[in-house]
Amino acid sequence: MPRIFAPLLSAATYARWLHLAIGWIFAGVVLMIYPGTYAFGPGGILLRAVPMDVALLVLAALLPAMRRAEGVQARLLLMPEREQDIAAEPARSWADRRRTAAWLVGRVALGSLVGMFSVVVPAAAFDLLVRPAPQLPGGLRLPAADGLPWYPLLAPVLLFALGWLVVWAGRLQLAMARRLLGPSPAERLAAAELRAERLLERNLLARELHDSIGHALTVTVIQAGAAREVGDGAFVAKALEVIEETGRQAMADLERTLALLRDTGEAADPAEAGGARGIGGARGIGGAHGTPQAGDARERPGIEQLPALLDTARSAGSPVEAWIDVPSGRLPGVLSREGYRIVQEGVTNALKYAPGEPISVRVALRDGRLELRCANALAGAAPARGTPRRGGKGLRGIRERAVLLGGEASAGAESGEWVLAVRVPLRLGA
Known part of the structure; x- marks a missing residue:
């Protein structure tokens, strides 16, 4: 049991969650300022906003200082065991810029996924606790409970699953940082x-x-x-x-x-x-x-x-x-x-x-x-x-x-x- 719950109580997990949330916030800002997204459904928004996100991230990766900024932020929030695994130096070559661009795109994509679940899952858990016919993530609505409601028992399960999603996403983000922000061969x-x-x-x-x-x-x-x-x-x-x-x-x-x-x-x-x-x-x-x-x-x-x-x-x-x-x-x-x-x-x-x-x-x-x-x-x-x-x-x-x-x-x-x-x-x- 301690091995199951210890990662959920670790400070590193929440620091990495914040790092993931920053990528999600960037995607959200781009989505809000992209003209005309209100006229499209979710699929149309993704088709139009994703290319804009990628273009902006690639342009940002061309700046040598961007690699240093991302390395410093990753060292602080991803909390690697050894700081040397993640470089905090400006880009010195085009290979460094390409790796920085891949890191930025991957970071925002993973952060957006975790950020979306970070909003939807707590809302669904709240529904399970207070509503007779709660709605799960994805639009699935459960039938109204008759007699003693058992739906509230699912709320901690959803929150537990979200916690481990954050844990694994944080570890994946750290592995990406070592690979893409770390020293080249x-x-x-x-x-x-x-x-x-x-x-x-x-x-x-x-x-x-x-x-x-x-x-x-x-x-x-x-x-x-x-x-x-x-x-x-x-x-x-x-x-x-x-x-x-x-x-x-x-x-x-x-x-x-x-x-x-x-x-x-x-x-x-x-x-x-x-x-x-x-x-x-x-x-x-x-x-x-x-x-x-x-x-x-x-x-x-x-x-x-x-x-x-x-x-x-x-x-x-x-x-x-x-x-x-x-x-x-x-x-x-x-x-x-x-x-x-x-x-x-x-x-x-x-x-x-x-x-x-x-x-x-x-x-x-x-x-x-x-x-x-x-x-x-x-x-x-x-x-x-x-x-x-x-x-x-x-x-x-x-x-x-x-x-x-x-x-x-x-x-x-x-x-x-x-x-x-x-x-x-x-x-x-x-």
């Missing part, structure tokens, strides 16, 4: 691309923070622990210097990433997303072929900053051997920056999971590919101190970077070492 595709683009932007920014801040925290914890254990004044001073420099770099990375996050939050216009922005967004978030370029290239470190990164690892107590065979100027900026982040993540993992163990880093250009290899000895590692690297977010981020750059990445134990290997083509998209 092209607009839905553009919105989906924009959502994917923003998701990529957020993922890139999150990866930047993970790599930069994660490395800084790892180095800081190791340096502070080592300084406490050693107790040598010179070592403590050096450790504090490394912590200061690492923290300063992390703060710079954090400020740059937050600035990017604020900037990308301002680009909320779907029309802007369909322009010259590549997948990954504007303001340097996405470059050619969708490759990650979060941040200003002049501020982000690249392969040339690897020696300073490796010196930080050495100061943390891990011997580092490095072979960097990349001629200056040979790498595109995105490869240099992403290569630095990949090596940084590999070194950070080595410091975290195998502190004090030797680390070897190799960066080279071979056969048109950039090859990155970071390995550390497993002996002395303490798996219980953290989650296994195989399931870490850092390694997943490295694989995502490699895929976006058109390459591949692998990580795992090999001959007593944990080896991270990444290979990406020198030409993006190759």
Whole structure:
């Protein structure tokens, strides 16, 4: 029973009823001002008034603002679960105008039907209650009641039927609004691309923070622990210097990433997303072929900053051997920056999971590919101190970077070492 009566008591039902009544009122106004309708019967009136209604509605649909007005009104009165299902934007194409015209005609037709029953059914219910020979909708007159009248029992049935007619008409009107006033397939595709683009932007920014801040925290914890254990004044001073420099770099990375996050939050216009922005967004978030370029290239470190990164690892107590065979100027900026982040993540993992163990880093250009290899000895590692690297977010981020750059990445134990290997083509998209 609650499921039967709940829609009849819902505020949405009566708001939609009002929306339907507006369409009926429009048809009634046109009918009253159409010249000469008093001389015709109902059929003649419909034959003359309907074309006038349709013509006026089609002309109104040509105005771009009409689509916005109808969308706003539908959002307010049809009460959709998600407002995004009904657009509130002006018509931008002839397809939008055609859909708006179909909506207006359908709205007025359905509203006129419901409006007619909204007048006739209550009048018939009143007749059932007060007259001995009541008249039903359609001109059907019931015989006069003899004895105890049972006709009044039909009045609530008619009103109940009218209520459910309004419920179903309102739902049909909402479905029409979603179909005709909602985003077109092209607009839905553009919105989906924009959502994917923003998701990529957020993922890139999150990866930047993970790599930069994660490395800084790892180095800081190791340096502070080592300084406490050693107790040598010179070592403590050096450790504090490394912590200061690492923290300063992390703060710079954090400020740059937050600035990017604020900037990308301002680009909320779907029309802007369909322009010259590549997948990954504007303001340097996405470059050619969708490759990650979060941040200003002049501020982000690249392969040339690897020696300073490796010196930080050495100061943390891990011997580092490095072979960097990349001629200056040979790498595109995105490869240099992403290569630095990949090596940084590999070194950070080595410091975290195998502190004090030797680390070897190799960066080279071979056969048109950039090859990155970071390995550390497993002996002395303490798996219980953290989650296994195989399931870490850092390694997943490295694989995502490699895929976006058109390459591949692998990580795992090999001959007593944990080896991270990444290979990406020198030409993006190759």
